[in-house]
Amino acid sequence: MCSPAQKTRTMRCLRTTKGGHTMIEENIRRLRKNAKMSQEDLAEKLSVVRQTVSKWERGLSVPDAEMVIKIAALFNVPVSELLGMETQADDSAAPHSATVSDISIKELTEELARLNAELAEKNKAERRMKLVSQKRGVILLLCFAAVIFSANIQNQTLAACAVGVCSTAALLILYKNLALFTDTVADEMHTRALTITTFFNIGMILVVITVTMLTESGVLTLSASGEKIFATAVVAVIIIFSGMISPRLPFNRHTGLRLPWTVRDEATWNVAHRILGITALPVALFYIAAAIVADDHMKTITLCAVAFWIGIPAAVSYIYYQRKMHGRA
Numbered sequence: 001m002c003s004p005a006q007k008t009r010t011m012r013c014l015r016t017t018k019g020g021h022t023m024i025e026e027n028i029r030r031l032r033k034n035a036k037m038s039q040e041d042l043a044e045k046l047s048v049v050r051q052t053v054s055k056w057e058r059g060l061s062v063p064d065a066e067m068v069i070k071i072a073a074l075f076n077v078p079v080s081e082l083l084g085m086e087t088q089a090d091d092s093a094a095p096h097s098a099t100v101s102d103i104s105i106k107e108l109t110e111e112l113a114r115l116n117a118e119l120a121e122k123n124k125a126e127r128r129m130k131l132v133s134q135k136r137g138v139i140l141l142l143c144f145a146a147v148i149f150s151a152n153i154q155n156q157t158l159a160a161c162a163v164g165v166c167s168t169a170a171l172l173i174l175y176k177n178l179a180l181f182t183d184t185v186a187d188e189m190h191t192r193a194l195t196i197t198t199f200f201n202i203g204m205i206l207v208v209i210t211v212t213m214l215t216e217s218g219v220l221t222l223s224a225s226g227e228k229i230f231a232t233a234v235v236a237v238i239i240i241f242s243g244m245i246s247p248r249l250p251f252n253r254h255t256g257l258r259l260p261w262t263v264r265d266e267a268t269w270n271v272a273h274r275i276l277g278i279t280a281l282p283v284a285l286f287y288i289a290a291a292i293v294a295d296d297h298m299k300t301i302t303l304c305a306v307a308f309w310i311g312i313p314a315a316v317s318y319i320y321y322q323r324k325m326h327g328r329a
Contacts, residue, residue, distance in 0.1 A: 023084025024115065025059040031075040031082070032057075046070055059122070062115045083111055128180065135177050142170040156216040164209030171202045174254065181254045193248035197255055200241055208234060228298055232291045235302060236284045239309050243280020246273040259314055261321040268324065272317035276309075283309045 032042050032053075039053045046053075046067065055061040063071065072079045146166035153159035174181065175198040178191070211230065214220035222230065249256045251266040257276055262269045287305035291298060 024062065024082065025057050027082050027084055028053075028063075028071065029057040031071075031077065035075060042074075045074060059119070062112060062119055065112055068112065083115075132180060135173060135180065139170045139173055142166045142173075146170075157213050160209050160212040160216065164205060164213075167205045167209075168202055171198055171205070174198055175202075181252065190248060190250035193245055194250070194252075194255055197245055197249065200245075204234065204238065225295070228291070228295055231298070231302075232288065235305065236288055239280050239284040239287065239305070242309075243277045243284070246280070247277040249273055257310070257313060257317075259317070261318050265321060265324065268317050268321040271320045272313045275313035275316050279312050280309065 032039070037045075039050045039057070043050045043053045048067075052061070056063055068079060068082060072082045075082075143166070146163045149162035149166065150159055153162060175195065178194050178198070211220065211222075215222055246256065251269045253263045256262075256269070257272050259272070262272045283305055286308075287301065290301045290305070294301060
């Protein structure tokens, strides 16, 4: 066991440890290379397989307490140095003391437990990122398939059906994995907002696809003015809904006003979505009024409405983000 002075020094170095398993993996690799040993050589001396040494050096596992002591003894270094602890010089201790005397078995066990906990969190995060990439890949594939079907299927009814199926499937995957994609501990209100938004998107796609299929198949007949009214209603509903739900959306990278600066900073995200909530209703009312007065210029009116709807919160949030990054917010 350590003396009181050694124990005090050890606890101090435990508090100043940084890097966790990253330090121990780098130290094992450094000491092995300094000793001009291969992974096979080190594995043979420690009576383990080469894959075990490889996992230690890649940060995929942490050696147990007994193995840490053996490694430290093999390379003639203090255990604290192997673990990456920054120890302070102690005049009462002999220079470069024995490999185990600078840290007690209990403290070594506690330190390794902490390293294993950090490693478990790291592996959990890596598994999560891998799963996110897989789900995102499927969603992107479905969206790409929808574009291909829309551009290459001559039968408009069949094309609309294919696009609807792909889009709905993508949104259902998003809904099933909301917690995975958002990576946030959202409260009940925020979780409900994400769920409502996803189902709203699915509903709007189904409505548009259904009307398109019915009109293309001749079951439903819409005049030119009827088509304009339907298009205006769809755009207005989307804008109004966004204004109602946007202030409640939690910070995430998949649902909301996803701009390079809003997805990098939560405060900027909140600013953008608060402004989106304030401006949505006035923009929607302006759009409806303009569509009634000048229905011959629907494309221009729709373009202007969408530009104001997205442009105002985008511009204000960008200015806020830049000021914050330069310390003026």
